Amino acid sequence: MRWAHVGLNCRDQCVTEEFYSRWFGFRRSRAVPVGDGEILFLRNGDAHLELFPATGAPAAPADGPAQPGAVRHIAFRTDSIDALLAAMGDAADVTLGPLDFDEVLDGWRTVWLRDPDGVVVEVSQGYRDEDAIEITERELHV
Incomplete structure (x- = not known):
């Protein structure tokens, strides 16, 4: 798949x-x-x-709709949120952020934008997966 x-x-x-x-x-x-x-x-x-x-008409709060069955947002990664926002200028319809998540992962920043149809687009820099993740049956709610 x-x-x-x-x-x-x-x-x-x-x-x-x-x-x-x-x-x-x-x-x-x-x-x-x-x-x-x-x-x-x-x-x-x-x-x-x-x-x-x-x-x-679109209806999406800052990081996307919260109701079940709705896509909350789509997301992309970039090397620099600041460079993206500077390049976008007025085309950047920022709904939230940029926010720093250094307390979780050093260098992780995220901004949420609205596309022309109101879909929330999350853009992050610095995110990376943990080195080793063990998923237990409890974590999967099995």
């Missing part, structure tokens, strides 16, 4: 495509006609986004 993609509902697919292409390095890999519109497929390495046409 391998990860496939995240599907996003977009008010304006071109605006959303430009956001993820410009700031996160995605490029269109396919466009599939559906009815009067199309579904756009974007790719950055092994990460894929699928952009659907949609209507309606």
Whole structure:
């Protein structure tokens, strides 16, 4: 089993495509006609986004919706949050942070942004997995 993609509902697919292409390095890999519109497929390495046409107003708090069944946010890693935010300028709709998590992991910083459709995008620098993690049945709630 391998990860496939995240599907996003977009008010304006071109605006959303430009956001993820410009700031996160995605490029269109396919466009599939559906009815009067199309579904756009974007790719950055092994990460894929699928952009659907949609209507309606977004509703997402600072780090994403908390209700069950809703995606809270999508996330990316960067070498420098400060450089990303400087490059984005007014295009960075920051909802939370940047926050430092040095008490957990030295050098870990995170900022949350809203994409053109209101989807919360988390961007972190300095995160890394622990060297060895043992997962017990209790931790898995089995």
